[in-house]
Amino acid sequence: xxxxxxxxxxxxxxxxxxxxxxxxxxxxxxxxxxxxxxxxxxxxxxxxxxxxxxxxxxxxxxxxxxxxxxxxxxxxxxxxxxxxxxxxxxxxxxxxxxxxxxxxxxxxxxxxxxxxxxxxxxxxxxxxxxxxxxxxxxxxxxxxxxxxxxxxxxxxxxxxxxxxxxxxxxxxxxxxxxxxxxxxxxxxxxxxxxxxxxxxxxxxxxxxxxxxxxxxxxxxxxxxxxxxxxxxxxxxxxxxxxxxxxxxxxxxxxxxxxxxxxxxxxxxxxxxxxxxxxxxxxxxxxxxxxxxxxxxxxxxxxxxxxxxxxxxxxxxxx
Amino acid sequence: xxxxxxxxxxxxxxxxxxxxxxxxxxxxxxxxxxxxxxxxxxxxxxxxxxxxxxxxxxxxxxxxxxxxxxxxxxxxxxxxxxxxxxxxxxxxxxxxxxxxxxxxxxxxxxxxxxxxxxxxxxxxxxxxxxxxxxxxxxxxxxxxxxxxxxxxxxxxxxxxxxxxxxxxxxxxxxxxxxxxxxxxxxxxxxxxxxxxxxxxxxxxxxxxxxxxxxxxxxxxxxxxxxxxxxxxxxxxxxxxxxxxxxxxxxxxxxxxxxxxxxxxxxxxxxxxxxxxxxxxxxxxxxxxxxxxxxxxxxxxxxxxxxxxxxxxxxxxxx
Numbered sequence: 001x002x003x004x005x006x007x008x009x010x011x012x013x014x015x016x017x018x019x020x021x022x023x024x025x026x027x028x029x030x031x032x033x034x035x036x037x038x039x040x041x042x043x044x045x046x047x048x049x050x051x052x053x054x055x056x057x058x059x060x061x062x063x064x065x066x067x068x069x070x071x072x073x074x075x076x077x078x079x080x081x082x083x084x085x086x087x088x089x090x091x092x093x094x095x096x097x098x099x100x101x102x103x104x105x106x107x108x109x110x111x112x113x114x115x116x117x118x119x120x121x122x123x124x125x126x127x128x129x130x131x132x133x134x135x136x137x138x139x140x141x142x143x144x145x146x147x148x149x150x151x152x153x154x155x156x157x158x159x160x161x162x163x164x165x166x167x168x169x170x171x172x173x174x175x176x177x178x179x180x181x182x183x184x185x186x187x188x189x190x191x192x193x194x195x196x197x198x199x200x201x202x203x204x205x206x207x208x209x210x211x212x213x214x215x216x217x218x219x220x221x222x223x224x225x226x227x228x229x230x231x232x233x234x235x236x237x238x239x240x241x242x243x244x245x246x247x248x249x250x251x252x253x254x255x256x257x258x259x260x261x262x263x264x265x266x267x268x269x270x271x272x273x274x275x276x277x278x279x280x281x282x283x284x285x286x287x288x289x290x291x292x293x294x295x296x297x298x299x300x301x302x303x304x305x306x307x308x309x310x311x312x313x314x315x316x317x318x
Numbered sequence: 319x320x321x322x323x324x325x326x327x328x329x330x331x332x333x334x335x336x337x338x339x340x341x342x343x344x345x346x347x348x349x350x351x352x353x354x355x356x357x358x359x360x361x362x363x364x365x366x367x368x369x370x371x372x373x374x375x376x377x378x379x380x381x382x383x384x385x386x387x388x389x390x391x392x393x394x395x396x397x398x399x400x401x402x403x404x405x406x407x408x409x410x411x412x413x414x415x416x417x418x419x420x421x422x423x424x425x426x427x428x429x430x431x432x433x434x435x436x437x438x439x440x441x442x443x444x445x446x447x448x449x450x451x452x453x454x455x456x457x458x459x460x461x462x463x464x465x466x467x468x469x470x471x472x473x474x475x476x477x478x479x480x481x482x483x484x485x486x487x488x489x490x491x492x493x494x495x496x497x498x499x500x501x502x503x504x505x506x507x508x509x510x511x512x513x514x515x516x517x518x519x520x521x522x523x524x525x526x527x528x529x530x531x532x533x534x535x536x537x538x539x540x541x542x543x544x545x546x547x548x549x550x551x552x553x554x555x556x557x558x559x560x561x562x563x564x565x566x567x568x569x570x571x572x573x574x575x576x577x578x579x580x581x582x583x584x585x586x587x588x589x590x591x592x593x594x595x596x597x598x599x600x601x602x603x604x605x606x607x608x609x610x611x612x613x614x615x616x617x618x619x620x621x622x623x624x625x626x627x628x629x630x631x632x633x634x635x636x
Contacts, residue, residue: 141571
């Protein structure tokens with residue numbers, strides 16, 4: 001049996017959902033399963049991951065897990081965005097004891113870009129910025145033909161590149177991070193403030209019609225498609241601030257490709273990547289003539305494919 | 319004869335001076351020479367470099383040249399900061415025909431950091447930001463244990479990281495780049511504007527006493543040492559804006575070391591690195607616990623040592 005036929009499980013742990021897939025060596029997803037992310041703490045999350053992976057069958061030889069936290073040298077340093085998680089969770093131990101194969105951990109935005117790099121919109125590129133737009137703004141980097149994680153696994157935090165010192169408050173407690181303008185959570189609280197100030201919007205009606213408990217990417221996409229003025233103003237502001245951050249990063253890193261992924265780009269498509277490019281270009285000093293902006297092509301599968309690729313490289317090649 | 323005893327010439331082409339040195343494999347500088355940078359165009363610069371290298375003797379087996387421009391795959395793409403240079407100078411050809419050994423080119427800030435990395439303050443570090451403070455603000459990167467030059471040789475331009483959209487005009491034509499606040503040229507024009515507005519300063523008297531034609535790093539250092547209030551305010555503003563830019567870069571790249579080099583740090587020492595660190599820390603999300611800020615240790619030799627190391631790796635190891 002060749003390595004390409006060996007199956008690996010990829011797990012994408014998000015704040016809302018956990019997705020798993022069984023992935024072959026050519027990065028094809030052969031089976032999928034999905035569940036809501038438990039809010040009762042780490043053990044419930046471990047149990048759900050184990051059940052989902054078991055439900056896939058297929059005897060995976062390794063399991064890769066992308067989590068919304070900082071991972072360095074296989075150790076999870078912090079998991080800031082999961083409900084009910086303290087500081088010192090033994091994620092590797094908790095998963096290893098429940099899963100039938102070796103476990104490799106990675107950061108969710110990093111593995112998302114890894115998925116696009118091995119099998120999607122960033123395939124073959126040497127220097128790539130991944131810009132992940134969801135509840136917050138995450139990112140990943142491929143530099144000089146290799147995934148780059150930084151000294152302690154924290155690299156890629158383009159969401160906390162400053163675009164306006166003393167600007168809007170960010171969830172991290174600082175002011176003026178691009179996430180404070182372009183993350184979905186920040187955009188939602190700005191909408192609420194604007195509505196209190198007398199603005200009209202259909203965003204909340206659409207949220208109810210779609211039976212969502214918040215302003216999801218789907219809700220935003222529908223409001224934008226229906227020409228909701230407040231939604232359009234909020235997106236324009238997000239894009240403008242993303243342009244400043246991405247322009248700065250291109251000046252610093254001279255990448256050849258910016259891949260835009262995550263919930264919002266999945267719904268809004270290449271048009272969103274084009275708008276971010278148009279906002280970023282004026283800030284660039286000397287971009288590569290080959291520089292391109294593309295939307296992710298694996299969409300929802302990027303995290304699963306990337307987590308599987310991470311585990312495959314650690315366990316099989318490693 | 320071992321490789322360590324093979325001599326290589328390093329050439330550091332600055333806007334003001336050209337420095338050359340004969341460097342052994344242990345990165346020691348065995349002979350030095352220096353001349354003003356000719357302003358009569360490329361041929362005069364090539365001639366001066368050739369004369370300086372010849373004056374060293376020692377039969378170098380390779381020549382490395384750091385220039386203030388963009389170099390990619392051995393080709394010079396642009397040389398924005400030398401007087402009398404057009405767009406299409408054949409720098410490799412012009413130098414190769416005049417020099418007795420193979421020529422390797424690099425960007426000046428990149429080779430400065432390379433010097434510090436092989437033999438100075440950044441030795442052994444895996445992920446490093448070099449912040450080069452002179453007439454402008456330049457930079458270099460070592461990422462994952464390798465010098466990083468980007469897709470087309472433009473990486474490291476921390477001077478054009480945005481710190482204040484719609485802020486001060488920068489020499490690049492954009493607004494709000496950190497160079498517009500912290501580059502010596504910008505600081506000088508701000509001083510001139512402040513003096514016109516009625517501020518007092520000893521900077522220009524010191525310039526005359528030191529027989530300089532502009533506000534050099536030495537002039538700034540003396541004014542600061544003599545408690546000149548305007549000089550101190552200008553430096554405080556430069557440091558504050560550098561803190562924003564460096565904080566953003568640390569969030570993006572998770573480096574373990576920031577090396578501060580160039581004319582101003584050579585004069586102001588570790589205190590300047592400490593002040594930039596203090597200004598940057600509040601903007602950092604999750605810096606490595608090992609993160610340190612240090613001033614360059616090779617001082618004036620960094621460019622020569624780095625250019626020689628570049629040539630050595632290209633010609634001997636390559």
